[in-house]
Amino acid sequence: MNIKNKQDLEAYFQKLIVPTKQYRQPDNGRLKLGTSAAHYDSDQAQIEGFLRTLWAVGPMAGNGDYDLKDFRYYINAITHSTDPDDKNYWGEVHDFDQLIVEMAALAVTLIETKAVFWDQLNPQEQDNLYNWLAQVNSIKVHSNNWRFFRILVNVAFIKLGRPFDQQHLTDDLELINSCYLKDGWYFDGNPQQMDYYIPWAFHYYGLLYAHYMKDEDPLNSGLFVERAKKFAQSFQYWFDDNGAGVPYGRSLTYRFAEGAFWSACVFTNVEVLTWSQIKYILLNHFSYWQAQPIQKNDGILSIGYGYENLYMSEQYNSPGSPYWGFKAFILLAVAEDHPFWKSTPQNPKRQNKLLIEPARMLLTNVDGQNVQLFPVGQWTAQNHAAEKYSKFVYSSRFGFSVTKGNLGLDQGAFDNCLAVAERGTEHYFSKEINLADEVTENYTQQTWSPFPKTIITSTIIPLGDWHVRVHEINTARSIEIADGGFSNKTFNGHADDYQLDDIQGGAAFTSKIGTIETINLYGFNQVHAIFSEANTNLIFPNSLYLAAIQSCAPGKHLLISAQFGGVNPANQVPTVSITDNQIIVNYQEQQVNLSKKIL
The missing domain is CATH 2.70.98.70 (Beta-galactosidase; Chain A, domain 5)
Incomplete structure (x- = not known):
């Protein structure tokens, strides 16, 4: 069945999120979703599985589109897991650590749910959470899209009224801007690599930055928005009328993250194509993935692409890694009266060939x-x-x-x-x-x-x-x-x-x-x-x-x-x-x- 509206998309999201609940542990920010391994240890893999679901849950909870009673599970798990005296503490974060990646979803969640999450914590709980995230400002971070993880953490600190690292923020933005080419395209730290990390990382995070920092940093915010508008003109060609994106490059186990750029455009209210055209591409894309056998027998997203397949995976794909695709569900935090939801899908007119x-x-x-x-x-x-x-x-x-x-x-x-x-x-x-x-x-x-x-x-x-x-x-x-x-x-x-x-x-x-x-x-x-x-x-x-x-x-x-x-x-x-x-x-x-x- 095709996804035609917000209710259909919410139903698909529920089909994917509900199976994760069977693996919840009380007061513990970990989900053990499988037994295969990544290059980081099993504990970090379980933390990853938990935090990646926040890409959808956090913005939805902030907008009132997620059950706040269920969101209490996340609040309790995070407060326990960021308490250094708790048995479930997530631990120290080191140079180039996998947990740097997962901090970004938590940072965005804190911004989006400030009233129902951060403001409800006692001072000690706030300090614990801040101190765990602040580790990112004292360690080394890869010189590629990873710099955005530290950027988003420092943006969260600004929005929460906490001390942030201005020097890191300046340096990280400079690094991101040094990766820019033209016509909306970046390279991901490696000049020979232009893949889905450009839309689902550089532009996705850039749009979030512009959304949150347009007053504090209008220059970079304006650049990120303008680049996204240019990028959309060619990226629209990556999708066919059946909703499939062309599989290319690494990290394809993130699946519908291929369409996350379009979701971020709607969430940040940046009309890079007409809303009707974005709706056509994006809902077709979700419809395509809904028809694929990408869930295991217990309902958990499998590692793979069109089906469960470890042969195509990377060394950083753990059982929880596919939930990075939840970034695309940020669309569900957009109110139903937004012109995107009210628009009639329209296929963009695309030429037969594009350089x-x-x-x-x-x-x-x-x-x-x-x-x-x-x-x-x-x-x-x-x-x-x-x-x-x-x-x-x-x-x-x-x-x-x-x-x-x-x-x-x-x-x-x-x-x-x-x-x-x-x-x-x-x-x-x-x-x-x-x-x-x-x-x-x-x-x-x-x-x-x-x-x-x-x-x-x-x-x-x-x-x-x-x-x-x-x-x-x-x-x-x-x-x-x-x-x-x-x-x-x-x-x-x-x-x-x-x-x-x-x-x-x-x-x-x-x-x-x-x-x-x-x-x-x-x-x-x-x-x-x-x-x-x-x-x-x-x-x-x-x-x-x-x-x-x-x-x-x-x-x-x-x-x-x-x-x-x-x-x-x-x-x-x-x-x-x-x-x-x-x-x-x-x-x-x-x-x-x-x-x-x-x-």
């Missing part, structure tokens, strides 16, 4: 059915970085896969990337860090090396639901090549249970999700269906992808494939012509001319 220059990516959003994101130059030294940042394309409809093992094309799950192995081995490698790259309005181009003595330049040309890949290869080794296309949903990994459609030059496969096609335009030998290992694709537990295959002797080679992902089978195919110096790609009325680089 986001500061983020170094192209997006296509043809007919609103399959957002395709083509990035270049993105990289971080974190789990599954090659899969989460360095594939040729990412899809809102077909997702992407993470590698489960390093033997063979099925364990590697090499959808939407070129997999390369030395002949005689089953150890395939895909693109990681680029040696050089370029993005234009017509294509992305990346030069890379899977291993020594092999250099590849891959040029990717988006053409609606199609895209063409031109691979120029110079190798001193005998190698095996597999150019994987989009994944598609299956119900098991048994090849005999499925029938491929033969098409000229390649193959197609259709499921209820849609159709994928892979065609050899030049140089490939054949197209195979690869049944990936279970639980590798982020959206489908079982999946296959089509791959164009070729063996290459030492020397220079040109390989060109066309890859399709759409709702219905394609009715027209791109073509290619080759001269001594140029490669010309044609599709419908589009033509792209490429100069050969390696050959």
